[in-house]
Amino acid sequence: MSTPNTQMNGQSQDVAEQRRKELEQLFPGIFTETRNDKGELKITIDLERLKAELGEFTDIYDNRRERYGMDWPGKRDCLRLIQQPSTATLKPCRDESVDFDTTENLFIEGDNLEVLKLLQKSYYGKVKMIYIDPPYNTGKEFIYPDNFSESLDTYLQYAGLKDSEGRTFSTNTANEGRFHTKWLNMMYPRLYLARNLLREDGVIFISIDDNEVENLRRMCDEIFGEENQIACLVWEKGRKNDAKLFSVGHEYMLVYAKSSSILKEKNIVWREEKPGAKEIWEQYLLLRELRGGNDEAIESELQAWFAELPKSHPSKKWSRYKRIDKNGPWRDRDISWPGGGGPEYDVIHPVTKKPCVVPESGWRFANPDEMQRQIEAGLVQFRDDHTKPPFRKTHLRPISEELEDDSEDSGDDEGLATQVRGSCIYKQSQVAVKYLKGLMGAKLFNNPKDHVEIRRLIKYVCGEEGIVLDFFSGSGTTGESVAELAIKDSSDLKYILVQLPEPNSEKEKTGKAALKAGYSTIADISKDRLRKVYSGLEDEHGRREKQENKWGFKVLKLMKSNFKLWQAPTKDISDEELLQQMELNVDHIDPNASQEDLLYELLIKAGVMPTETLEQIELTGHKVFSVAEGTLLVHLEDDIDQALIDAVLAQAPSQFICLDKAFHGNDQLKTNAVKTFQAFNQGKEKIDQIDFKTV
Structure with a gap:
């Protein structure tokens, strides 16, 4: 014991x-x-x-x-940069959004390093899947800050929000001695921060080519742990006949888990439906609706449907799923032990009451108890008598992965109608180019990712729920993929896209076409692509009230904080200079900031998702923002009184935030407010207390 x-x-x-x-x-x-x-x-x-x-x-x-x-020049600076908190904010942009008030999807415009820092509190451990297609190190320029200490300032200069004097952008040409170093310095802090956002069962996919695949693998081994590497996928995109020796038409996709041990502990298995299986199931459901419990009639009509399908139809391959029982279409399978030498025991025929003939290789199931469990589950089909062994049933959609597990059937591609994906993807790159050109009306990207293939990967890993993050979103492929899954499949998937507002260049053919079409930046193209996608989905599927949160996206833009930050004085500062600095911080709120701007900055820095429900309510004549159904109350007006404090206590939120200037220097009122909240919290469990803050 x-x-x-x-x-x-x-x-x-x-x-x-x-x-x-x-x-x-x-x-x-x-x-x-x-x-x-x-x-x-x-x-x-x-x-x-x-x-x-x-x-x-x-x-x-x-x-x-x-x-x-793995070490390189600048790695220590990367670690310092990771530790440096962001002082920025994310400004809500209603005019550029779709369904701003109801959507749970985000499109964030700005430097992804700063954005990843800002998302640490609100999305720590909440992202199911990350997919990124970062800039490949091809010897051309990539526009990311190379000054470790001025990431936000550099971005703001780049975005035209500050004077451009002193702009320092990283160019990365092949003849520079720091060719690999600059790329590693750009990627390392971003991947490090991204790992924090993954759930315990989260996974990251990173597209890359030959130039940096080995460095990326070693970097990911360090950040995620070598034992958490799941696979290195190969994406074959086509052959170029102008190559002198070999046509290198493939790219890679490194796949790492946050914790492979958690995936194993939770018994997580990734599978996808084989092509054509979905159509069979839909036909079965239609016949079940028409014929009710008449399995024989459904079986007859399903077989007739199979016979009428053209040979090229993907469902034709699964025509062996022509039998019907209460669990749907099924086919017969061998019930003998794979490879021979299996167990032998009596299996009694239900009609003749005699032992059935044992297969030459022995029974598939290790003992009579497991065989009986299969029989009771209705997964063993007996013949007319005991002179032949029964056979197993395999359903198109298994009633239980445990009971209908075909993992030991090697080499048989007619097993269950789901499959594990291989490590190679075969899809011509021109398919995605033509699709995006058709959607946008012009060729705006040379190498966009294929949204059909990305959609398959997302569904394969996430199933029906989760947040998908892409912080190098480019043309918005990931956003379209998630949007289609959420609306077409009614899944509970959401996305966060992050894209630098990189200007389209007149020097490039696609950039010139983008400027002609009215898109000044890559982010502008991405946002408009998503608008067109939702418009098409609306035409195809209509709007459903219960799915409001799945439609559209909320645009947020990286900006300087709306609050002046107190700069710690240097040791040699004079009393006069210190007084001037203090006076500058008396009115520390940007006068151009709207209440909504302030609200979103406070939400992000309080660790609240910017997609949480927001409602403006009135308490004792004051307008108050109620966040997450009253969990957080925010008062951003210039006046506050004891009546409001008492009304907030009656609401009992987890947190209450108001402006410090709302007290107008009335220290007695502020002290009373603090003591009122302290008295309320006394003797209460921590979860029931109200956190009172002023800004």
Whole structure:
């Protein structure tokens, strides 16, 4: 008998090992291989690297033994940049949005490094899948800041929001000595921050070509953990006959899990329907509606439907699913042990009451109990008598993956009507080019990703729910993919797209076409693409009130904070200079900022999703924003009184935020407000307390 603090083997839990596992989940990059004095390899914790990840920087690359890992010039600055919080905000843009008030999708315009920092509080551990197609390191320019200390300022200069003097953008030509370094410095902090946003069962897909695939793999091994690599997919996009030696027509897609052990622990299996299976199921449902419980009639009419299909129809291949029972179309399968040498035991025929003939290879199921379980589930079909073995039923849609598991059937492509995907994707790149040209009316991108293939991947990994993030969204392929799945399949999928407002260039043919069509930036193209997609979906599927949150997207743009930040004075500042600095911060709110601008900045910095429900209510004559059905109350008017404080207490939100200037310097009123909330919170559980803040 075990005690509460022991495991079944009689030993207490290894606390140190448990802590190592927890540490590895949080900081996979700190575990490294070292070689001791005897030359033996050992996995150790890099304590200097752990300190760096916690913001305590030492000279982590000097005065220590050589270790296995990936280093490059600027890596330490990447770690510093990750630790530096963002002072920016996201400004709501109603005029550029679709269904601003109801949608749960986001389109964020701005530098994705700053945006990823801003999303850390509200989306930490909430994203199911990330797909990115980052700039490939081809020797051409890519427009991302190369100054680690001025990321936001550089972006704002680039976006035309500040004086352009001193703009520092990273060009990355092949003849520069830092060709790989600059690309790694751009990618590392973004991937590091992106990992934080993934759920425990989350997954990231990264498209890449030959130039950086090896560096990207090593970087991901460090950030996500080598043990969390799932696959390296190959996307074959076509052949170019003008190649001198080989036509390199493929790209790669690295796939990493947040935690492969969690995927295993939750028994997560990815499958997709084989082409044609969906149509059969839809025909079955139609016949079931027409014929009710008459399985024989449904069976007869389904077989007639199969016979009438043209040979090219994808459902024709599955015509063996022509039998019907209460669980839908099924086909017969062999009930013998794969490869021979299976168990032998009596299986009694239900009519003759005699043992059925045992298959030459033995029964498929290891023991009589499992065989009986299959029989009781209706998955064994007996013959007319006992002189022949029965056979198994395999349904088009299994009643249970456990009961109808065909994982041991190798080489048989006529198993269950779902399949695991292979590691190769075959799709001509020109298919996506032609599709996007048709949608937008001109060729605006040379190499857009294929939304049909991305849609398949998203459905394969996410199933029916989850948030999908793309922080190099480009033409908006990921957004279209999620929108179609959410509306056509009625799934609960949402997206967050992030795109730099990169100007379209007159020097490029596609850029010239975009400017002619009225798109000044790539972000403008992406937003208009999504508008056209929703317009098409509306024409095809109509608008359904219950699906309002699945339509449209909310545009937010990266901007400087609406609040002046207090700059800590230097040691040599004079009293007069300090007084001037304090006076500048008395009125610390941008006078041009609207209440909605302030509200969204407060939501983001309070860790509230900007897609939460918002409602403007009235309390004792004051307008108050109610967020997430009253969980958060925000008062942004210039006056406040005790009556409002009492009304807020009656609402009992989790948090109440108001402007400090609303007290108009009345220290007594402010002190009373603080004490009122303290008195309310006294003796209450933490979850029932109200967090009172002024800004």
